[in-house]
Amino acid sequence: MTQTRPxxxxxxxxxxxxALTLVLLTGFLLLPLLVVFVEAFAHGFGAxxxxxxxxxxxAAIRLTLIVAAISVPxxxxxxxxxxxxxxxxxxxxxxxxxxxxxxxxSVSPVVSGLVWVLLFGTNGWLGTVADRANVQxxxxxxxxxxxxxxxxxxxxxxxxxxxxxEQGSAEEEAAVTLxxxxxxxxxxxxLPNIRWGLxxxxxxxxxxxxxxxxxxxxxxxxxxxxxxxxxxxxxxLFNDYDxxxxxxxxxxxxxxxxxxxxxxxxLEWRIGxxxxxxx
Amino acid sequence: MARFQRSALPGFTPALGITLTWVSLIVxxxxxxxxxxxxxxxxEGVWHAISEPRVAAALRLSFxxxxxxxxxxxxxxxxxxxxxxxxxxxxxxxxxxxxxxxLALPTAVAGIxxxxxxxxxxxxxxxxxxxxxxxxxxxxxxxxxxxxxxxxFMVRTLEPVLMDLPLESEEAAATLGxxxxxxxxxxxxxxxxxxxxxxxxxxxxxxxxxxxxxxxIAGNMPMRSEIAPLLIVIRLEQLDYAGxxxxxxxxxxxxxxxxxLLNIMQARMRRRx
Numbered sequence: 001m002t003q004t005r006p007x008x009x010x011x012x013x014x015x016x017x018x019a020l021t022l023v024l025l026t027g028f029l030l031l032p033l034l035v036v037f038v039e040a041f042a043h044g045f046g047a048x049x050x051x052x053x054x055x056x057x058x059a060a061i062r063l064t065l066i067v068a069a070i071s072v073p074x075x076x077x078x079x080x081x082x083x084x085x086x087x088x089x090x091x092x093x094x095x096x097x098x099x100x101x102x103x104x105x106s107v108s109p110v111v112s113g114l115v116w117v118l119l120f121g122t123n124g125w126l127g128t129v130a131d132r133a134n135v136q137x138x139x140x141x142x143x144x145x146x147x148x149x150x151x152x153x154x155x156x157x158x159x160x161x162x163x164x165x166e167q168g169s170a171e172e173e174a175a176v177t178l179x180x181x182x183x184x185x186x187x188x189x190x191l192p193n194i195r196w197g198l199x200x201x202x203x204x205x206x207x208x209x210x211x212x213x214x215x216x217x218x219x220x221x222x223x224x225x226x227x228x229x230x231x232x233x234x235x236x237l238f239n240d241y242d243x244x245x246x247x248x249x250x251x252x253x254x255x256x257x258x259x260x261x262x263x264x265x266x267l268e269w270r271i272g273x274x275x276x277x278x279x
Numbered sequence: 280m281a282r283f284q285r286s287a288l289p290g291f292t293p294a295l296g297i298t299l300t301w302v303s304l305i306v307x308x309x310x311x312x313x314x315x316x317x318x319x320x321x322x323e324g325v326w327h328a329i330s331e332p333r334v335a336a337a338l339r340l341s342f343x344x345x346x347x348x349x350x351x352x353x354x355x356x357x358x359x360x361x362x363x364x365x366x367x368x369x370x371x372x373x374x375x376x377x378x379x380x381x382l383a384l385p386t387a388v389a390g391i392x393x394x395x396x397x398x399x400x401x402x403x404x405x406x407x408x409x410x411x412x413x414x415x416x417x418x419x420x421x422x423x424x425x426x427x428x429x430x431x432f433m434v435r436t437l438e439p440v441l442m443d444l445p446l447e448s449e450e451a452a453a454t455l456g457x458x459x460x461x462x463x464x465x466x467x468x469x470x471x472x473x474x475x476x477x478x479x480x481x482x483x484x485x486x487x488x489x490x491x492x493x494x495x496i497a498g499n500m501p502m503r504s505e506i507a508p509l510l511i512v513i514r515l516e517q518l519d520y521a522g523x524x525x526x527x528x529x530x531x532x533x534x535x536x537x538x539x540l541l542n543i544m545q546a547r548m549r550r551r552x
Binding site: 009014029031082084086088089097103107169181210212232235254257258261 | 291293295297308310359361362370378379382388395401426430435453459488495512534
């Protein structure tokens with residue numbers, strides 16, 4: 001490899017470019033991650049444990065898990081339904097439907113929360129309906145779930161649709177010809193074929209659901225110990241100058257991000273780099 | 280349904296039913312209420328709500344910083360994507376999965392981490408202070424945060440296109456006597472132009488609405504380092520729902536307009552031989 005091929009740069013240039021990129025990437029992408037853990041442990045291990053056992057911190061962790069546990073399955077089922085009709089059938093308006101499904105990605109997180117405040121707040125279209133049903137939507141769990149569902153809605157459908165179109169429906173049609181009925185086709189033919197892609201979509205959906213900040217900030221009402229998810233708790237503690245507390249919760253969320261990236265890399269190896277999507 | 284369903288597969292109607300219901304309830308209904316709400320102020324009220332100097336300054340900062348950040352990410356993303364696709368070196372896989380870090384990291388976490396790094400006594404801030412550069416609590420901080428969250432969009436848009444780029448055209452250019460630099464400038468870069476534009480658009484769209492990673496490092500001084508999404512939150516806190524909706528609607532319309540423009544430019548570029 002001492003000789004340079006015409007489609008390659010000189011070895012010295014190549015080494016310099018690689019070095020420059022790695023320095024930029026570590027400086028820009030790794031340092032923020034590192035600083036989270038360094039700040040969390042600035043006053044030792046004990047302080048981290050104390051911060052973690054605060055009732056408000058525990059309540060925030062619990063609420064984050066509850067919101068994700070409701071939103072992710074909802075969006076998984078609806079994402080599967082969308083992928084089944086868009087990925088397996090031709091019908092007029094398919095492209096439009098796909099655009100509508102991806103719409104939440106181009107809306108600011110703050111606006112994703114705002115729309116629910118407009119809908120359920122004073123003079124909102126559904127405000128009186130919710131009042132009559134005696135359901136508190138805003139500044140409570142339902143509002144947090146709705147905002148999260150809006151933000152994470154596209155993930156599952158967006159990963160599955162290209163995958164299912166690429167695979168084609170020959171296997172499912174064969175199963176139908178052999179006499180298999182609806183759900184059996186889905187469980188025994190479709191699901192095994194798309195399982196890694198489905199897992200990939202659910203993984204990204206969950207990461208965003210647990211980490212969402214702007215949308216839930218708008219609908220939460222910021223009642224400590226009650227309507228604060230982990231990212232909101234990070235903000236509150238940071239604004240109180242409780243850096244150890246803020247960076248401890250931030251550290252937990254960073255661990256979630258690291259695990260997500262690791263699982264994502266494994267799944268990408270399973271489904272091929274071209275199936276890759278952004279979080 | 281015969282016209283719709285020319286397939287032997289079952290389950291079209293229930294699947295479409297679930298999807299349409301969900302899209303209507305979760306996406307269309309909320310966005311429709313956003314689109315109609317500002318008009319309760321009347322035309323003059325809407326104009327007043329979006330033309331105040333403080334609003335104009337916030338919109339200018341949000342769009343200006345997002346445009347600039349997306350522009351900075353063009354060379355940065357090009358360099359990163361090139362290195363990841365064309366070169367093999369130890370640690371490449373690790374570095375490649377690191378590129379998604381800004382998106383995997385919750386925005387609030389990214390926000391406080393960048394603030395800690397760039398604060399005057401932070402790891403990077405301490406190096407910049409003697410040079411007279413202030414990042415945290417200035418518009419420059421907004422720019423840094425937007426470059427951070429935008430980078431993955433640029434890299435991930437470029438990578439697949441670079442992977443599929445045929446080496447033959449580069450070989451041909453070299454055979455015809457072009458230097459490597461000329462080949463990159465005249466052959467590779469034009470082929471990447473549509474992808475660069477697409478990445479620019481994705482980074483821009485994200486940057487305009489970005490909230491969590493920006494508000495901690497920005498300092499949020501009205502007229503100076505206050506972004507438009509924060510102003511929406513402030514109006515909501517003042518219970519000025521229609522005013523918040525007016526500002527949100529303007530942001531959405533300008534973003535969609537910019538994205539449409541970029542899409543048209545991309546389509547034109549692809550059509551040219």
